[in-house]
Amino acid sequence: MIIDGVILAGGQGRRMGGADKALLTLGGQTLLSHAIACLAPQVRRLALSANGDPARFADHGLPVLHDAPDHRGEGPLAGILAALDWAAMGGADALLTLPVDAPFAPTDLARRLAEPGGPALATSHGRLHPTAALWPVAGRAALATLFASGERRLRVALAGATPVAFDAIPDPFANLNTPDDLAAAEARIARPRT
Template identity: 70%
Template sequence: MVIAGLILAGGQGRRMGGADKALLSLAGRPLIAHVAARLAPQVGGIAISANGDAGRFADLACPVLPDAPGHRGEGPLAGILAGLEWAEAQGADLLATASCDTPFLPADLVARLVAAGAPAMAASHGRQHPTAALWPVSHRAALAELFASGERRMRVALAGAAEVAFDALPDPFANINTPDDLSEAEARMRA
């Protein structure tokens, strides 16, 4: 079984002064570099889902996948579709996804999602994390049809998916949305 990985880079953080969240510095490295370091050992290869200048991710030396024309600005599900197309071209059976603002991903995220059976998504402390998920490449056509119908919600796209609980403390899916979150993550890195 071949598993590809996709980091969802998203866009600007409204509560972060409009900065590109993926490139915010955490412990001297961009947030996305922390996520890549955690996800890459768990998959056969990684790509980044992002629109705009791909050169901003050149240091990561992996493909940057823009949303398909007509899908730009339509949310993370558009990125999942681009990722599934890329994964299929790589010969992958599954696509593991993670958000660029979750630098503390579990080292066993993909293994545990695979053990649950795809599709699967992570959960922690009573909250679902649909961006931390495992998508069968064979579901690409069905997801494209769902997207074409106007659906954009990740939870709807993952309806019926296995839910895998990761209830460690601190929360491995704590994401960086505010300057306070970034300060807390810095403290967590130092600890």
């Protein structure tokens, strides 16, 4: 199976003072750099889903995929549709997505999500993570139809997807949504490994 990957930038974090989440630093590296380090070895090609001026990400060397003009501001499903188009044009079978604010994501995410052989999403400690998912490129038309009907929820778009548990401690999908989350992640990085 040929898997391409896309990092979902997620825009500005309101609870982070409006800062661009992808460019926040953790352990001296941007969150985008952490996501690249995690996903690049797992996929054939990697891109970033982000709107706005792509020049702000130039130092990271990724193609930046914008939502279709009539889909801007419509949430992560719009970015996934644009990324599925990109993956299809490149001949991929599936698209692996990961939010930029999950810096501790598993290094075996692609392999484990591909095992069920269809759409799959990560879970941890009883929570679904629909932005950490494997999307078959062949399902793009059905997603576009769902989107055209007005649906924007990823959980609905992933109805029928296989949940794959990643129940490590600490949580590999701990999102960084607030300054306190970022401080806790800094402390996690600073802790000596045992």
